[in-house]
Amino acid sequence: MLKTVKLSTLAGLTVALMAIAPATAQQRGGAINVATIGEPPTLDPMVSSTDIVGMISQHIYETLFTFDKDWKTTPLLADGMPTISADGRIYTIKLRPGVTFHDGQAMTSKDVVASLKRWTDLASRGKQIVDNIASIEALDATTVQISLKEPYAPLLALLAFNNSAAVIMPADKLDNPIKDAIGTGPYRVKERKPDQYLQLVRFDAYQSTSGEASGYGGARHQYVDEIRFVPVPDANTRVEGALAGQFTYTDSLPIESYPRLKGSASEPVVLAPFGWPMFVMNNKEGLLSDVRLRKAVQIALKQEDMLAAAFGDQAFYAVNAPMYPKNFLWHTKAGAEPYNVGDPDKAKTLLKEVGYDGQKPLRIVTSRQYEFHYKMAQVAAEYLKLAGFNVAMEVVDWATLVQRIRNPALWEIFVTHSPFLADPALISILSPTASGWWNTPAKIEAVAALNKATTEAERIQLWEKVQSLIFAEAPLVKIGDFNSLSAKSPNLQGFTPSPWPAFWNVSLKP
Incomplete structure (x- = not known):
């Protein structure tokens, strides 16, 4: 049975965490194995x-x-x-x-x-x-x-x-x-x-x-x-383990495994929508500390192609520019014009204005532990090469990526994702110390105003200004919206799909 968490239609909410009641009284005891991405x-x-x-x-x-x-x-x-x-x-x-x-x-x-x-x-x-x-x-x-x-x-x-x-x-x-x-x-x-x-x-x-x-x-x-x-760092190994019933819960599976899961030893679990993948850019030093080169990356990319490569089935993704989808309190289209442009020639013009000659590589750090990250990076690399960037793909394990992005000397772009969060202030790029280090005067002023405002109406208007700045200064590139796929044993009762799966309140069938 497909278990899906859908958008809340209530203003001010993000993903609704559905309460899924167990069919029978929950039993105490037993052990569960949870396969993670690493x-x-x-x-x-x-x-x-x-x-x-x-x-x-x-x-x-x-x-x-x-x-x-x-x-x-x-x-x-x-x-x-x-x-x-x-x-x-x-x-x-x-x-x-x-x-x-x-x-x-x-x-x-x-x-x-x-x-x-x-x-x-x-x-x-x-x-x-x-x-x-x-x-x-x-x-x-x-x-x-x-x-x-x-x-x-x-x-x-x-x-x-x-x-x-x-x-x-x-x-x-x-x-x-x-x-x-x-x-x-x-x-x-x-x-x-x-x-x-x-x-x-x-x-x-x-x-x-x-x-x-x-x-x-x-x-x-x-x-x-x-x-x-x-x-279990290898995505294919996680899939095979889920199909064989090796794990009670298997996190973050490639979307193409969904048809295979149906009728297997595990049930597919879909969280819809989960959140948004993004390319975070190094605003602090190196090539992309120049906003014109960040804009060149933004304009060169075709999000539609990246999402199709990463997820395949359109039931699992949406080509959507705003930081929050429709029916979310924070949804706005403000500033979203430079999305899904896919114009390497226009990006090439920006590179010439800056004087970029391809001597310095544009290092994209990604991991195959999240297979959709890697697939998006592959497509992006081709668009960026067409624009004239000397692209260097660096594929590492997730733990190495987490360490590397703390040092601004080691990367230009890293691939990550986020759930839709309860308050925009939780979006990592808004923290001046988060990897990416976006901290321009305009951003500082706009975020400070958003956080000081005391009424919901004021904060919604001020969030529009912050989102517009995200597109204007390109500290990151949002790729789109996506649904996540995991799997669970039919014996796992009381499980509630959520962005960070929790295993209190769950039990095993006797």
């Missing part, structure tokens, strides 16, 4: 914005808030939503009582304050707001107060996000890099064998939130005893 580069979710780290680490660590099925912020470690001062600058957050870390320590405001300060020091999302924070302090053992210099509308969304995440760790375990992966989550780390598996087991002292499960919010039941995340 080895997580770290188990520290603060210092990584990769999906694989977010997917795995959400079982180990928790944040003060998270997102419900409608992508609204909801309490997780916080004991309710915060009290916000009339001027929008002071957030007072009560903590849930009785929460315990995996090492047996009780969580207090001391841990929360220390963790949030580490987050603002190390995490790209935390650095996004650090200059606006006046103080983070404990009022008592169960109360934390965040004081801002100016109102910042996306604060709760940033605190809820699981990439570059504001997770809460014990105050005495905040080394960088971390020595022990200790959080408050429903599962704890038992054993890690690099390139073989990461074994998580039930944390018996876990204190769940109350209420019905909703998206990432509500009750988190620990039905299975053990979760094993198994790195």
Whole structure:
């Protein structure tokens, strides 16, 4: 049976996380094997914005808030939503009582304050707001107060996000890099064998939130005893493993495997729409620090051909320029004219104006662990060669890519993707410290205005200006919208498709 998550038609929402109820009562016990696209580069979710780290680490660590099925912020470690001062600058957050870390320590405001300060020091999302924070302090053992210099509308969304995440760790375990992966989550780390598996087991002292499960919010039941995340970097190997029933859940499969999955030992799972693939450009140094060369890349590319090569079946992609699709609060066509142009001759003219003679290579870094990334890069390379670029394709494993893009001397373009996020402030390129380093005066002014605005109507108008700048200054190139394909065992009950698959509230048929 095809399981699909569809667009929400409610204003202000992104993908709806559908609650899929199990057909029978869920059983306790058993172990599940989850095939991932590779080895997580770290188990520290603060210092990584990769999906694989977010997917795995959400079982180990928790944040003060998270997102419900409608992508609204909801309490997780916080004991309710915060009290916000009339001027929008002071957030007072009560903590849930009785929460315990995996090492047996009780969580207090001391841990929360220390963790949030580490987050603002190390995490790209935390650095996004650090200059606006006046103080983070404990009022008592169960109360934390965040004081801002100016109102910042996306604060709760940033605190809820699981990439570059504001997770809460014990105050005495905040080394960088971390020595022990200790959080408050429903599962704890038992054993890690690099390139073989990461074994998580039930944390018996876990204190769940109350209420019905909703998206990432509500009750988190620990039905299975053990979760094993198994790195399977080769996409074809993941497909064959899913077909044979080797894995309980298999993440990120090539779209062409969909017909083969039907009737196999695994069921196809489609998340529609999942998000958008993108080419992130190096705005900081090298060739593409010149906006004219970034515009040349933008104009040369034909997104329609790239999407067709990556996904084949039009049921799995849409040639769509806006950063958010229709029926999303943030949907706008503002500035989107330079999309899907595919005009290498016009791009060649820009190269001549700049004086680019092909001596320096345009390095595109991609990985075959996400096969659609690689296929899009292949098509893009041909268009860019026609425009006159000396293209160098560098195909590496995902962990190497994540490391390489931190150094602006090593690349011009890297290929990645993102789900449609609850707030535009969560889009990575808007953080000045995210790889890509887009930080022009116009961008700084436009994003600051978006984040200061206090009403929904104001923020929608200001987002139009930010999107227009994304197209005008080309810090990245959006390729389109796409649906993701994964697979699961028919024995896996209670699973809810989502951008970062979660395995609390799931069970195995007896």
